[in-house]
Amino acid sequence: xxxxxxxxxxxxxxxxxxxxxxxxxxxxxxxxxxxxxxxxxxxxxxxxxxxxxxxxxxxxxxxxxxxxxxxxxxxxxxxxxxxxxxxxxxxxxxxxxxxxxxxxxxxxxxxxxxxxxxxxxxxxxxxxxxxxxxxxxxxxxxxxxxxxxxxxxxxxxxxxxxxxxxxxxxxxxxxxxxxxxxxxxxxxxxxxxxxxxxxxxxxxxxxxxxxxxxxxxxxxxxxxxxxxxxxxxxxxxxxxxxxxxxxxxxxxxxxxxxxxxxxxxxxxxxxxxxxxxxxxxxxxxxxxxxxxxxxxxxxxxxxxxxxxxxxxxxxxxxxxxxxxxxxxxxxxxxxxxxxxxxxxxxxxxxxxxxxxxxxxxxxxxxxxxxxxxxxxxxxxxxxxxxxxxxxxx
Numbered sequence: 361x362x363x364x365x366x367x368x369x370x371x372x373x374x375x376x377x378x379x380x381x382x383x384x385x386x387x388x389x390x391x392x393x394x395x396x397x398x399x400x401x402x403x404x405x406x407x408x409x410x411x412x413x414x415x416x417x418x419x420x421x422x423x424x425x426x427x428x429x430x431x432x433x434x435x436x437x438x439x440x441x442x443x444x445x446x447x448x449x450x451x452x453x454x455x456x457x458x459x460x461x462x463x464x465x466x467x468x469x470x471x472x473x474x475x476x477x478x479x480x481x482x483x484x485x486x487x488x489x490x491x492x493x494x495x496x497x498x499x500x501x502x503x504x505x506x507x508x509x510x511x512x513x514x515x516x517x518x519x520x521x522x523x524x525x526x527x528x529x530x531x532x533x534x535x536x537x538x539x540x541x542x543x544x545x546x547x548x549x550x551x552x553x554x555x556x557x558x559x560x561x562x563x564x565x566x567x568x569x570x571x572x573x574x575x576x577x578x579x580x581x582x583x584x585x586x587x588x589x590x591x592x593x594x595x596x597x598x599x600x601x602x603x604x605x606x607x608x609x610x611x612x613x614x615x616x617x618x619x620x621x622x623x624x625x626x627x628x629x630x631x632x633x634x635x636x637x638x639x640x641x642x643x644x645x646x647x648x649x650x651x652x653x654x655x656x657x658x659x660x661x662x663x664x665x666x667x668x669x670x671x672x673x674x675x676x677x678x679x680x681x682x683x684x685x686x687x688x689x690x691x692x693x694x695x696x697x698x699x700x701x702x703x704x705x706x707x708x709x710x711x712x713x714x715x716x717x718x719x720x721x722x723x724x725x726x727x728x729x730x731x732x733x734x735x736x737x738x739x740x741x742x743x744x745x746x747x748x749x750x751x752x753x
Contacts, residue, residue, distance in 0.1 A: 368535045368670055372510055376494065376519070376527035377503040385499045386475070386519065388526060391455030392432045394472040396422065396440040401464055404444065414440050433497040439476045453665055475519040481516045484531070485508070494529060502657055511535045525602045547631035549722025551683070551714045552657045554648070558621065559714035561722045566621060571613045572654040614656055620662040626671050634661055636677035676725040688719035 378386055396419075399616035403418050404410065419437055423429045429437065447464055486508065491503040495711045496519070512535030520528050549561035557568040573578075582603045589596035625632055639658050643649040661677075668675045685693050687705040694705050696713055703709065703716035 368510065368512075370533055370535065370670065372506075372508065372531045372533065373510055374507070374529050374531065376529055377491065377505070377506045378527060382500055382502050383527075386521070387437070389432060389475050389499060390472065390521065391469070392429060393436060393440055393475055394467050394469065396429070396432070396437050397444060400441055400444050400465045401466060404448075404464075410440075410448075412445060415444070431498060433477070435478055435481050436475060436498075439478050439676065441587060442478075443476075462652055473522075475518045475521070479515065482514070484514065502527075505606075513525070521606065522567045524601055524608055526564070538711055546629045547633070547726060547749045548625065548629045549633040549718045549720070549725065550625070550635075551638065551658070551717035551721060552635065552655070553569040553714055554651050554655060556714055557655065559712070559718050560625075561715075567612070568655060569617055570651075570654060571610045571617075572650070575606060579603070579610075580607060588692070607717055614654075615659075618656060618660045622660060622667055625664065626673060627674070628665045631676065632664060632668065633676045633678055633722045634664065635680035635683060637661075645707055678721055678724040683717045683720045683724070684713065686720055687722055688723055689714050 392461075397421060400415055400418065403415055407414070416438070419441065444464075451461055451464060459539070477496060483495040484504070485493040485495060487493055490505070492499045492506040493744045494504040494517075495501045496517075510531060510533045514531055514533050516532040518530040518532075520530060522594040547561075553559060554568055556565040559565040578727070582599070586596065586599045587602055589599050637657060639652065643652050645652075661675075666673050667673075682693075684694060687703070687707060687709055688695055689709045690705065690707040692705055692707060694703060696703070700714055703711050703713045709716070
């Protein structure tokens with residue numbers, strides 16, 4: 361493994377507090393970046409044979425023809441060429457997988473939300489106070505709420521604006537620290553659900569907070585008021601901001617819960633087994649689609665994965681087929697409907713259905729086809745039998 365592969369990248373998200381003039385410069389830079397992207401896409405569409413060097417070579421010509429682009433930092437402008445070809449590469453990969461996709465689209469003002477400073481043009485200045493200072497070339501020094509220290513060298517800063525008009529800096533830093541080696545000790549299986557958000561193989565469970573459902577009545581009232589406002593009016597824009605801010609509040613509550621929950625499992629276990637859920641297929645159920653979307657299982661699993669990578673912990677995804685119906689002790693199929701909350705097996709195992717699923721997930725992750733533990737010296741069957749001791753039958 362090379363030194364480059366050992367380096368770890370982390371992204372820190374901090375809130376920016378620009379004043380009125382800085383906010384105007386940020387919006388102007390955002391608009392110029394959008395126009396740069398659209399000009400480069402237009403040049404790409406005119407090419408019969410795609411040539412990346414020709415597209416990149418048009419950037420200096422844009423500055424000559426349009427003096428307003430001189431207010432844009434050169435690296436930021438060059439990044440739009442990278443963004444264009446990155447989007448093109450993604451489009452090609454989707455076509456190779458058989459997906460029906462069209463051509464690249466021009467960016468509208470509503471869809472373009474970020475400015476990227478890559479390698480240079482920025483500096484994070486520590487002031488020793490509540491707010492640090494972020495210097496951005498061609499924009500100035502902006503107060504930033506950097507509430508934690510950044511480990512490693514800053515490689516890139518992406519400035520993003522939310523629908524409510526808040527500015528955030530996503531700072532990517534590269535650290536030379538190597539990942540910790542995996543220690544074979546505590547392991548856990550996790551079953552994700554709608555009532556119990558998480559039920560694990562240690563018989564711990566956490567209720568689903570259902571933030572969207574709790575704010576649904578308020579959201580409906582705000583959206584009804586929005587629908588009555590005249591399009592293009594200031595009152596409609598004010599009401600739109602109220603709806604947007606409520607959506608952001610719900611998202612922040614959800615993210616806070618997911619971060620704390622994922623951190624709990626990262627801090628307490630060295631192997632975490634989860635189901636490889638096909639969520640896109642699950643949300644096709646019109647009775648459960650809203651609840652499943654509100655749960656954000658995919659985001660929770662993603663948080664587990666990137667936090668586990670930096671902590672040297674293993675996350676294993678298992679096939680969810682049979683984890684609910686099969687007995688975790690004897691693999692007997694015990695049919696259950698959604699209303700059946702208990703797992704009662706002829707072998708004598710009588711536990712909560714989600715607890716059984718979590719045990720089955722862990723068993724599938726740690727036992728290979730030969731019945732031996734794939735990552736430890738102790739047999740998985742022995743460790744699983746130890747878990748069953750003390751369970752009421």
